[in-house]
Amino acid sequence: MEASIIKQENGKVSFVLSGFKLSLVNALRRAxxxxxxxxxxxxxxVYKNTSTMYDEVLAxxxxxxxxxTFPELKKSKKEFTFKLKEMGPKAVHASDLVPSDKDVIPVYGDMLIINLREGEAVELEAKAVFGNGSEHAKFSPGHAFYxxxxxxSIKSGSVKNASKIAALCPVNILEGSGDxxxxxKGKLQECILCKACEDFAGEDVIxxxxxxxKVVFVVESWGxxxxxEIMSEAIDALSDEVSEISANV
Ligand code: SF4
Known part of the structure; x- marks a missing residue:
């Protein structure tokens, strides 16, 4: 069994897994x-909300x-609270939440929470807890697929419409010039198997x-x-689930 990283960028990692059972790969995705x-x-x-947004929608x-999130914080079982007290006119963003712990803060401070108009006010206290995606999608750490x-395979010799075929590729991994x-180079794994090139040119060409x-596995973090960390936590969770099953069989 082998795993090798293809690409890492902006909270997204792609790697190739070979020799793994597909059921295990899917279990990892689900974990x-x-x-x-x-x-x-x-x-x-909510202590005060004179905006047009219902309390439930705001929450x-x-x-x-x-x-x-820092996984080690799970052990401390601390409560993490945020306070918000704002008066319009103001666009209230995630960065306006005042955290009880300086490390537990919104990942994207510029996320808009509410637009307060002149005279509107919001005052609330929010409590953050640990949870997982099976409880609510808001706890999911990201997107995973494979x-x-x-x-x-490209026919040897000259290819008609080579540049047109290359231009059809949505992930731009084909190079076509002349015939x-x-x-x-190094882009094969990025093919998403859409077959747009094959449908246009025919199987005898490409x-x-x-x-x-072998699978290409992609994990994209929500931040x-x-x-x-997502991979390591998922593997731990999967192994805990397997131990629980074997202990009960
Ligand atoms: S199958 Fe789709 S992604 Fe792959 S090379 Fe052809 S057009 Fe590009």
């Missing part, structure tokens, strides 16, 4: 989405703000298939945790 714990606002006490918006490793068509023993 990432459902079992990794993150912090999110769960309880909101729901607060719950969807990704909060910086696809089989692509295989592209020559090729896959850009044939798209996939290797069933609470780094992709590496």
């Amino acid at each position: 990432i989405i459902n079992s990794v714990e993150t912090l999110a606002i769960e309880d909101v006490t 729901s918006r607060l719950g969807l703000i990704p909060l910086k 696809h089989f490793y692509p295989q592209i 020559s068509l090729s896959v850009k 044939k798209i298939s996939s290797d069933p023993d 609470q945790l780094e992709p590496k």
